[in-house]
Amino acid sequence: MPTEDQSALFRAFAHANAYLEGLDAAPVAATATLEDLRRSLGRPLPVRGTPAAQVIDELVADTAGGHHGSQGGRFFGWVIGGGLPAALGADWLTAVWDQNACLYASGPAAAVAEEVAGAWLKTLFDLPAEASFAFVTGCQMAHLTGLAAARHGLLRDRGWDVERKGLAGAPSIRVLTNPDRHGSVDVALRLLGIGVDALELLPLDAERRVTPQGLAAALGGQAERPTIVVLQAGELNLAAFDPFRELVPIAREAGAWTHVDGAFGLWAKTAPALRSLADGVELADSWTTDGHKYLNVPYDSGLAFVRDADAHRAAMTLATSYLPAGGGTARDPLDWNPELSRRARGFAVYAALRELGREGLADLVGRTCRHARALAEGIAALPGAELVSTSPLNQGLVRFPSARPGATPADDDQRTDAVIAAVNASGEAFFGGVTWRGRRAMRISVSNWRTSQADVARAIAAVRAALAT
Numbered sequence: 001m002p003t004e005d006q007s008a009l010f011r012a013f014a015h016a017n018a019y020l021e022g023l024d025a026a027p028v029a030a031t032a033t034l035e036d037l038r039r040s041l042g043r044p045l046p047v048r049g050t051p052a053a054q055v056i057d058e059l060v061a062d063t064a065g066g067h068h069g070s071q072g073g074r075f076f077g078w079v080i081g082g083g084l085p086a087a088l089g090a091d092w093l094t095a096v097w098d099q100n101a102c103l104y105a106s107g108p109a110a111a112v113a114e115e116v117a118g119a120w121l122k123t124l125f126d127l128p129a130e131a132s133f134a135f136v137t138g139c140q141m142a143h144l145t146g147l148a149a150a151r152h153g154l155l156r157d158r159g160w161d162v163e164r165k166g167l168a169g170a171p172s173i174r175v176l177t178n179p180d181r182h183g184s185v186d187v188a189l190r191l192l193g194i195g196v197d198a199l200e201l202l203p204l205d206a207e208r209r210v211t212p213q214g215l216a217a218a219l220g221g222q223a224e225r226p227t228i229v230v231l232q233a234g235e236l237n238l239a240a241f242d243p244f245r246e247l248v249p250i251a252r253e254a255g256a257w258t259h260v261d262g263a264f265g266l267w268a269k270t271a272p273a274l275r276s277l278a279d280g281v282e283l284a285d286s287w288t289t290d291g292h293k294y295l296n297v298p299y300d301s302g303l304a305f306v307r308d309a310d311a312h313r314a315a316m317t318l319a320t321s322y323l324p325a326g327g328g329t330a331r332d333p334l335d336w337n338p339e340l341s342r343r344a345r346g347f348a349v350y351a352a353l354r355e356l357g358r359e360g361l362a363d364l365v366g367r368t369c370r371h372a373r374a375l376a377e378g379i380a381a382l383p384g385a386e387l388v389s390t391s392p393l394n395q396g397l398v399r400f401p402s403a404r405p406g407a408t409p410a411d412d413d414q415r416t417d418a419v420i421a422a423v424n425a426s427g428e429a430f431f432g433g434v435t436w437r438g439r440r441a442m443r444i445s446v447s448n449w450r451t452s453q454a455d456v457a458r459a460i461a462a463v464r465a466a467l468a469t
């Protein structure tokens with residue numbers, strides 16, 4: 001007989017199974033409106049408590065229709081990913097164990113799971129063995145971590161202790177970047193006090209890749225200035241990769257620090273057939289990626305890696321008398337993380353990597369890329385659709401020009417948004433929209449381990465049906 005507390009867990013387990021088993025039949029897009037959700041969840045603040053199992057049952061009932069089916073195989077919006085069974089199970093246990101993974105002393109197994117998974121990831125990505133790492137909440141916090149290490153390293157080399165003195169009076173840092181960088185880089189720069197005015201945009205080639213000539217010219221003549229170069233492994237629309245093998249040595253020669261946003265693109269390194277896309281990425285100084293996207297670990301899971309472990313540690317560590325130093329060789333996450341108290345995020349990553357193995361991971365990444373291409377080409381072949389781009393990775397763009405004689409680009413944009421809305425309303429698949437080079441497009445992103453050929457066919461059929469309306 002479960003005690004009352006346990007019965008809440010049993011209820012959660014039953015609801016979870018029903019949810020996962022129902023994914024294929026349920027609408028992919030959330031169906032509840034904002035008003036619906038405010039009405040169902042917006043109970044008065046309770047004075048008296050409610051039995052735990054009832055809280056769980058009512059949470060499920062009150063949020064019904066308020067979840068996107070992103071755990072399923074026909075969700076292609078943003079870059080979201082699902083949850084591998086072992087990662088999901090490990091994530092539940094992480095909550096059950098409820099460790100504070102800030103220190104080895106406060107979460108011994110949690111600290112070691114991160115140590116092991118971090119080393120596995122460095123091997124998978126070909127990163128230097130001496131690189132340090134941090135398990136954070138997402139790529140934005142990974143940028144904060146990697147760029148804080150960059151800030152420390154560049155200013156240390158100029159005799160300035162930024163952790164002690166702050167940035168006022170420090171040599172000013174400039175940040176040369178691929179103009180298509182993700183906005184999360186800007187937020188990290190804001191939080192670090194570097195500011196977005198420090199950004200200088202680098203010239204791109206026709207494939208939206210930073211050019212060696214452009215980088216060399218931008219670096220030239222300012223070697224004394226602390227400089228960060230932000231490059232990209234996998235941009236959201238074309239999945240463009242900067243030519244790292246050419247660019248990073250140019251940056252290093254000029255004394256600059258190269259930081260790479262690899263939120264999903266870094267995973268190309270794990271698939272033999274795709275790894276050349278990110279050729280030379282391992283030459284950089286810091287790298288970021290997500291576990292919650294391509295690795296299919298439940299939210300939230302981000303990862304930062306830094307070549308200069310001393311700079312990373314100096315930027316993040318907290319030494320106080322009430323915190324015991326790690327037992328000899330133990331790894332204390334607080335030396336590497338922006339958070340102090342924190343969830344034991346390593347367990348889910350560890351479990352995902354074990355469930356897949358190298359082969360399973362390569363297969364997952366390769367499969368999603370094939371599905372993305374099949375979706376883009378299959379949709380583009382429909383009457384009323386047009387291919388904008390495919391990519392060698394998991395992203396694609398299509399659009400739906402207006403059939404009206406004399407239609408303007410604005411009409412095409414409107415039609416594109418209308419078709420996306422109709423597909424999403426059908427409940428059969430979910431796609432996002434994007435303004436790309438001034439025109440609306442439907443973005444296709446495949447990063448869920450569940451997506452199958454049948455899902456691809458069903459999603460194309462849903463677009464066909466939406467086009468017929």
Ligand SMILES: *Cc1c(COP(=O)(O)O)cnc(C)c1O
Nearest residue numbers: 138139140141182184261263290
């Ligand atoms: C998703 C994404 C980010 C931000 O990652 P979060 O995990 O949401 O913080 C940064 N860069 C790229 C390329 C992304 O796709």
